[in-house]
Amino acid sequence: MKIQLQNQTIPLGPAYPLLLIAGPCAIENLDLCLYIADFMKKETEKRNIPYIFKASFDKANRSSISSFRGPGIEEGLRILETVRDRTGVPVISDIHLPSQADAAAEVLDMIQIPAFLCRQTDLLSAAARTGKPVNVKKGQFLAPWDMQNVISKLTQSGAREILLTERGASFGYNNLVVDFRSLPILSGFGHPVIFDATHSVQLPGGSGTQSSGQREFAPVLARSAVAAGADGIFIETHPEPEKALCDGANSLHLAALPALLDQLCAIKEILGGTRP
Incomplete structure (x- = not known):
């Protein structure tokens, strides 16, 4: 399996x-995005890890109407384009409306569909028609085998490169749990499987007007996912998560990423994956 981005092919x-x-x-400002992208580019190049920078231009599914959402599509895409041009790193962001797909595709190397919207037929079709690779997050409310219908909507709308992301399943109120059986099930559909380690430790709505999280458990879930056969890992990270304007409680400290990457590479190597 391989993903064709603008300037590179990722097997x-x-x-x-x-x-x-x-x-x-979420995109807070250009300087923060450039800092994180440059830091991660250097660390992933050391380890021969293909890297895609992620940040949302709009978080439309926040708990409260007063929650920080990001700069919006116009300014957000401008920032992401600048990050890509200055660092040479591919970029991904999520769309929430079919009308956003074409504008996003002019900048993004890959389009992401949020978990809450993974069954929205018009949104999936619009993303597929752009011709860009599409990463779909499995809804917290879906069984892994239900993603076959999502794949069908994408492929019948023209998508050729699809990634499936596991990010936990609803487990009672304000809680998520990860069933690692999901990874081989999703892999069986013939598309790369990504594991979202930080959203899987989110506590949705756990702080009333915003979500909470347990970032201390994200590394163990990431290691477990690689051991279970994940093709990639999705991580939200910030230099100062406690001051992040969005999802800081489940974001990992940027400084902690190098050590975690070493662990993930070692596990991948044991399973037969390449490493420097």
Whole structure:
């Protein structure tokens, strides 16, 4: 399996390096995005890990109407384009409306569909028609085998390169749990499987007007996911998560990423993946 981005081809599978998708939850400003992208580029190049920078230009599914959402599509895409041009790193962001797909595709190397919207037919079709690779997060309310219908909507709308991301399942109120059986099930559909380590430790709505989280458990879930055969890991990270404007409680400290990447590479190598 491989993903064709604008300037590079990324092979994914048991014999290849782990893909890392990482960045802040939402775009706060250009300087922060450049800092994180440059830091992660250097760390992933040291480890021969393909890297995609992620940040949302709009977080439309916040708990409160007063929650920080990001700069919006116009300014957000301008920032992401600047990050890509200055660092040479591919960029991904999520769209929430079909009308956003074409504008996003002019800048993004990959389009992401949020978990809450993974069944929205018009949104999936619009993303597929752009011709860009599409990463779909499995809804917290879906069984892994239900993603076959999502895949069908994408492929019948023209998508050729699809990634499936596991990010936990609803477990009672304000809680998520990860069933690692999901990874081989999703992999069986013939598309690369990504594991979202930081949203899987989110406590949705756990702080009343915003979500909470347990970032201390994200590394163990990431290690477990690689051991279970994930082709890539998705991580939200910030230099100061306690001051992040969005999802700081489940974001990892940027300084902690190098050590975690070493662990993930070692696990991947044991399973037959390549490493420097």
